[in-house]
Amino acid sequence: MEKTVEFKSKGITLRGVLNVPEGSGPHPLLVMAGGWCYVKEIVMPTYAAELAAVGCATLRFDYRGFGESDGDRRQHIDPWAQIEDYRNALSYAATLSGVDKDRLGIWGISYSGGHALILPAIDPRVRCAISVIPVIDGYESMRLVHGYGKGRFAKLQHALMEDRERRARGEPEQMIPHNVPDPDQALCTWPFTTSYKFFSSAAATFAPNYKALSTMESVELLMQYSVSDFLKRNLNTPIQMLIVEGDEHTPWDLQVEAFNRIGSVRKELSVMSRVTHIGLYSEKDFQIEAAKRNARFVSEQLVKNR
Secondary structure: OEEEEEEEEOOEEEEEEEEOOOOOOOEEEEEEEOOOOOOOOOOHHHHHHHHHHOOOEEEEEOOOOOOOOOOOOOOOOOHHHHHHHHHHHHHHHOOOOOEEEEEEEEEEEOHHHHHHHHHHHHOOOEEEEEEEOOOOEHHHHHHHHHOOOOOHHHHHHHHHHHHHHHHHOOOOOOEEEOOOOOOOOOOOOOOOHHHHHHHHHHHHOOOOOOOOEEEHHHHHHHOOOEOHHHHOOOOOOOEEEEEEOOOOOOOHHHHHHHHHHOOOOOEEEEEEOOOOOOHHHHOHHHHHHHHHHHHHHHHHHHHOOO
């Protein structure tokens, strides 16, 4: 059963969808949110359905400034504000009838996949974490995906400093596209034509609230973002990291290295082959397979572990 809900985060109203499985509760629950510029309609319903099938409730929501949630500064991505939204979603979930507040967890993908590695290290209420194709280090990701050779990384850094100086003068901040048709001709955050094709299609069909823009400062904050210091603090929380072999979008070598540094003995690395980062969104069969792997782990670690 699904229903729309709303809750407060630092005084801002956030809106989401609560999915509660059939059967008597109380049920465990995973809080779900998306990656760069995502809204709750992007991929999350597939994962929520598979989790419900194993008896786990979900709460998927739009961050402040995105989709149906409030927030005056639209399309601004502050990772620590997003993590704060996750934590307030946990607080809201703990008040719900039919939900077991002692069996709460986190699910994240891409940028929020990184958040899913930070949250169990800072919030002891997180009893299970799922991290799908996560961003590990924002600076390294931008350096690698833009590439020194093509000069795009230097152009990106220059644009960020121009925007910083513009804001210091009290001038309007600049926006930057999430993706573009030709990354060699126009600056964007994630320079992949496959990303442009998928998200453009999503906006035109099932995710009309998605906007392919963020503030320029969002990219500056991304380049200060790293999960590194939090990995060793995850000592006992069950954590599944699901990645795709050869991921060039969120580099998989960084993901494997990060997984090996997670302190928890209750961790699992699940690697999918024959699919790309964006393919995990655009190819439904692979998306369902990933969701089933997540659901199996959650069933073992959270649903059955009362």
